[in-house]
Amino acid sequence: MNKELIIRTQNNTVDFALLKDGKLVELHREEVDNSFSVGDIFLAKVRKPVTGLNAAFVNVGYQKDAFLHYHDLGPKIGSLMSFTKGVLSKKITDFSLTNYPLEKEIDKDGSINDAIKANQSILVQIVKEPISTKGPRISSELSLAGRYVVMVPFSDRVSVSQKIESKKEKDRLKRLVMSIKPKGFGIIVRTVAEGQKVASLDADIQRLIGKWNTLCANVAQGNHPSKVLTEVNRSLSFIRDVFNESFTGIHADDPAMVESIKDYLTEISPKHESIVKLHKGAVPIYEKFGIDRQIKTSLGKTASMSKGAYLVIEHTEAMHVIDVNSGNRSNKANNQEDTALEVNLIAATEVARQLRLRDMGGIIVVDFIDMAKNEHRKQLYDHLREEMSDDRAKHKILPPTKFGLIQITRQRVRPEVNIKTREKDPNENGTVEAPIVLIDKMNYEIEKILSKKNNKGGVYLNVHPFIAAYLTKGLNSIRFRWFLKHKKWIHIIPRDAYTYLHYRFKNKQGKTIRL
Numbered sequence: 001m002n003k004e005l006i007i008r009t010q011n012n013t014v015d016f017a018l019l020k021d022g023k024l025v026e027l028h029r030e031e032v033d034n035s036f037s038v039g040d041i042f043l044a045k046v047r048k049p050v051t052g053l054n055a056a057f058v059n060v061g062y063q064k065d066a067f068l069h070y071h072d073l074g075p076k077i078g079s080l081m082s083f084t085k086g087v088l089s090k091k092i093t094d095f096s097l098t099n100y101p102l103e104k105e106i107d108k109d110g111s112i113n114d115a116i117k118a119n120q121s122i123l124v125q126i127v128k129e130p131i132s133t134k135g136p137r138i139s140s141e142l143s144l145a146g147r148y149v150v151m152v153p154f155s156d157r158v159s160v161s162q163k164i165e166s167k168k169e170k171d172r173l174k175r176l177v178m179s180i181k182p183k184g185f186g187i188i189v190r191t192v193a194e195g196q197k198v199a200s201l202d203a204d205i206q207r208l209i210g211k212w213n214t215l216c217a218n219v220a221q222g223n224h225p226s227k228v229l230t231e232v233n234r235s236l237s238f239i240r241d242v243f244n245e246s247f248t249g250i251h252a253d254d255p256a257m258v259e260s261i262k263d264y265l266t267e268i269s270p271k272h273e274s275i276v277k278l279h280k281g282a283v284p285i286y287e288k289f290g291i292d293r294q295i296k297t298s299l300g301k302t303a304s305m306s307k308g309a310y311l312v313i314e315h316t317e318a319m320h321v322i323d324v325n326s327g328n329r330s331n332k333a334n335n336q337e338d339t340a341l342e343v344n345l346i347a348a349t350e351v352a353r354q355l356r357l358r359d360m361g362g363i364i365v366v367d368f369i370d371m372a373k374n375e376h377r378k379q380l381y382d383h384l385r386e387e388m389s390d391d392r393a394k395h396k397i398l399p400p401t402k403f404g405l406i407q408i409t410r411q412r413v414r415p416e417v418n419i420k421t422r423e424k425d426p427n428e429n430g431t432v433e434a435p436i437v438l439i440d441k442m443n444y445e446i447e448k449i450l451s452k453k454n455n456k457g458g459v460y461l462n463v464h465p466f467i468a469a470y471l472t473k474g475l476n477s478i479r480f481r482w483f484l485k486h487k488k489w490i491h492i493i494p495r496d497a498y499t500y501l502h503y504r505f506k507n508k509q510g511k512t513i514r515l
């Protein structure tokens with residue numbers, strides 16, 4: 001399986017897309033001036049604890065105070081608060097925690113008033129970016145993420161990712177980390193550390209110690225509120241989280257971005273530095289790799305799948321609802337169960353892709369096609385779980401009900417991807433489906449029509465004059481490519497009475513061809 005990361009730089013945003021075997025699976029946008037990204041750490045000021053909520057409002061410099069619940073303080077909040085106070089007062093100038101005396105952990109069922117007070121300085125980390133009218137969600141249980149490990153200050157615990165299945169490998173990694181772990185820091189070993197040698201793990205830990213020292217030096221300046229540690233930019237953090245041996249290319253259209261990524265890869269995987277390429281040429285990078293086309297065909301209300309099946313995706317205040325439709329499939333009684341299973345398996349793959357692509361969060365209900373056999377429902381459930389195993393967002397999938405419904409909960413830490421795929425209607429006020437989607441529908445219907453054994457007459461495509469001109473433009477027109485593929489000429493008939501996206505396939509006698 002080949003993976004490619006495509007990065008497009010614009011005025012104040014950086015867009016990047018993850019392709020898996022050429023298919024778009026993740027799409028993200030980073031605002032250059034975004035002051036509140038997941039992972040950023042702030043020196044903030046407690047505004048006031050609220051006993052009834054067992055939480056506090058904290059000023060992090062956002063237009064709305066951030067909400068810090070007692071359970072998000074972390075058990076080591078006492079040690080963090082005293083260390084922060086010492087750094088601010090310049091009494092602590094050695095930022096290593098080797099000889100720092102840790103305070104007693106707070107009670108997990110305690111009160112916010114026992115842990116923090118109004119106007120206290122506090123270090124907090126962004127765990128969820130501002131979404132809609134809500135401020136950022138924060139935590140005082142700090143963590144510094146590296147390529148192979150995550151470092152947690154004021155802890156001595158070492159744990160290994162549950163996604164590493166081999167107990168022998170888990171024990172090996174834990175043993176290695178225990179031998180190089182700096183005192184006063186806990187370590188979480190990430191999944192990508194599987195198979196790595198001690199030198200790689202140690203180098204990663206040393207980089208994180210450097211980040212910790214930078215954080216503390218910024219705290220010592222005492223500005224409230226202020227960002228004291230910036231997470232690496234979204235592109236590099238994305239590479240850090242998903243990069244593995246299957247990556248075959250990273251393409252960017254900005255020279256500075258290319259150099260930044262090369263420098264980063266030189267640190268974490270020098271042999272892959274050569275896969276980073278600068279995109280040149282008149283064709284925009286997203287168009288070159290077919291991303292614009294995939295966005296328009298995948299991010300609308302309807303998402304097409306193979307063989308005419310499609311999803312209808314609706315958003316409500318409380319949840320997201322996805323309906324699976326079989327399209328033009330056989331409805332013979334003896335084929336219904338097999339057809340339902342086939343479509344549902346295809347749909348499960350696309351649902352997993354859509355959740356990542358749109359970064360949908362909260363409650364998602366998928367209405368699959370009803371299946372009578374229990375073994376088929378289990379097969380569908382197992383397949384969906386397998387397809388979502390690569391999803392880095394926390395999620396839970398419930399088994400299908402007897403009505404064919406599967407419920408999914410998925411955590412979202414950034415605003416949902418919301419891209420308009422409809423375009424202005426040239427005939428009227430309003431919008432229409434993107435023409436590129438229309439061509440995909442025509443391609444499918446032509447294959448369906450020409451595959452019928454009883455189709456012996458000509459095929460006449462009646463369309464709006466604008467679309468007719470588009471289909472026949474140039475020597476290498478879409479119609480000519482249809483001819484080369486199917487060895488049959490499609491007659492294009494302009495119809496002034498048709499609306500922009502209205503079309504019909506007809507035979508020589510003028511009768512509509514039924515699929």
